[in-house]
Amino acid sequence: xxxxNYASREINCKIVYYGPGLGGKTTNLEHVYEKVAPATRGKxxxxxxxxxxxxxxxxxxxxLGTIRxxxxxxxxxxxxxxxxxxxxxxxxxxxxxGVVFVADSQVERLDANLESMHxxxxxxxxxxxxxCELPFVIQYNKRDLPNIAPLxxxxxxLNPNAVPHHEAVGTRGVGVFDTLKDVSKQVIKSLG
Amino acid sequence: MAARRTTAxxxxxxARAARLLEGLVGTGGIRWALLLDDSGNQLVSAGEPPxxxxxxxxxxxxxxxxxxxxxxxxxxxxxxxxxxxxxxxxSIFFAAVAAAAVVVVLFDSSxxxxxxxxxxxxxxxxxxxxxxxxxxxxSALRRPNSPLQAHYADEAATEIDxxxxxx
Numbered sequence: 069x070x071x072x073n074y075a076s077r078e079i080n081c082k083i084v085y086y087g088p089g090l091g092g093k094t095t096n097l098e099h100v101y102e103k104v105a106p107a108t109r110g111k112x113x114x115x116x117x118x119x120x121x122x123x124x125x126x127x128x129x130x131x132l133g134t135i136r137x138x139x140x141x142x143x144x145x146x147x148x149x150x151x152x153x154x155x156x157x158x159x160x161x162x163x164x165x166g167v168v169f170v171a172d173s174q175v176e177r178l179d180a181n182l183e184s185m186h187x188x189x190x191x192x193x194x195x196x197x198x199x200c201e202l203p204f205v206i207q208y209n210k211r212d213l214p215n216i217a218p219l220x221x222x223x224x225x226l227n228p229n230a231v232p233h234h235e236a237v238g239t240r241g242v243g244v245f246d247t248l249k250d251v252s253k254q255v256i257k258s259l260g
Numbered sequence: 261m262a263a264r265r266t267t268a269x270x271x272x273x274x275a276r277a278a279r280l281l282e283g284l285v286g287t288g289g290i291r292w293a294l295l296l297d298d299s300g301n302q303l304v305s306a307g308e309p310p311x312x313x314x315x316x317x318x319x320x321x322x323x324x325x326x327x328x329x330x331x332x333x334x335x336x337x338x339x340x341x342x343x344x345x346x347x348x349x350x351s352i353f354f355a356a357v358a359a360a361a362v363v364v365v366l367f368d369s370s371x372x373x374x375x376x377x378x379x380x381x382x383x384x385x386x387x388x389x390x391x392x393x394x395x396x397x398x399s400a401l402r403r404p405n406s407p408l409q410a411h412y413a414d415e416a417a418t419e420i421d422x423x424x425x426x427x
Contacts, residue, residue, distance in 0.1 A: 073274070074270050124327075156327075159326045160323070
């Protein structure tokens with residue numbers, strides 16, 4: 069839920085990166101952290117296991133600066149992708165303003181993508197939210213790998229509502245900012 | 261299907277909440293008090309803040325309390341009202357302010373007993389409740405000085421293009 073604080077003159081918005089395990093959600097945040105100007109970002113927190121799998125969430129605050137007298141900040145979160153961490157995923161979705169679904173383009177990950185997408189719809193429904201009414205972008209990640217599904221096939225399975233989508237290679241930063249710009253502009257337009 | 265909502269925290273709500281928090285940190289041994297919403301947005305604080313990144317602290321605090329509340333729910337313990345981390349010197353106490361906000365208190369456990377912190381913080385949470393209930397009033401979003409009037413989205417889009425790019 070976005071918050072306008074008239075006293076401190078701040079607007080905060082929450083964007084959550086969702087998707088199957090090992091799909092590249094944390095890599096997206098790491099790229100943003102490395103590439104934005106240091107003055108515009110806070111610390112990147114990763115609550116992860118010893119093997120660097122996300123256990124609870126990653127968090128990165130990014131400041132846009134002051135707009136119309138209000139300091140505007142995006143709070144970027146990832147969720148743990150592994151199926152059995154659903155309770156944690158649901159907690160992180162609370163109050164979300166915009167969602168990025170990071171799909172793994174590899175053929176053998178199609179079922180995992182579908183399961184995660186259904187899980188996203190289900191978890192939002194439990195908060196009384198509908199993904200069709202939220203700012204939402206799909207990122208097809210790992211487009212540099214040899215065993216990827218064609219874009220049209222992924223779109224057919226994962227994007228029946230034709231929301232904006234981007235192809236990406238998160239490890240090289242390709243498509244990372246295009247995705248973030250897209251969802252954050254949608255979030256700003258939807259305020260109020 | 262309920263739509264998500266934008267919440268406005270007005271100057272008046274801020275001033276009233278700040279007075280209540282300042283009253284609490286005036287109690288010996290309580291160093292800092294922070295009111296945040298359940299998304300981890302910091303709303304108002306009083307006292308001496310910890311030397312750390314405060315947005316990081318707020319996001320972790322909101323997630324920590326949410327996880328505790330979920331644990332309470334799955335064992336059938338009902339709604340979580342308070343939550344406590346005991347440190348060697350400084351400790352952290354959380355209290356729910358209705359469903360959508362949490363007050364977090366840092367205190368020196370050698371200076372004030374936990375029972376007193378619990379009592380004061382629960383009373384504070386109760387007093388904060390009507391303020392937070394008012395924060396859900398969407399009419400504040402359409403005030404004449406709302407940043408959402410005229411050109412905000414256009415200017416924000418320009419800044420998004422400037423900030424979100426590879427350096």
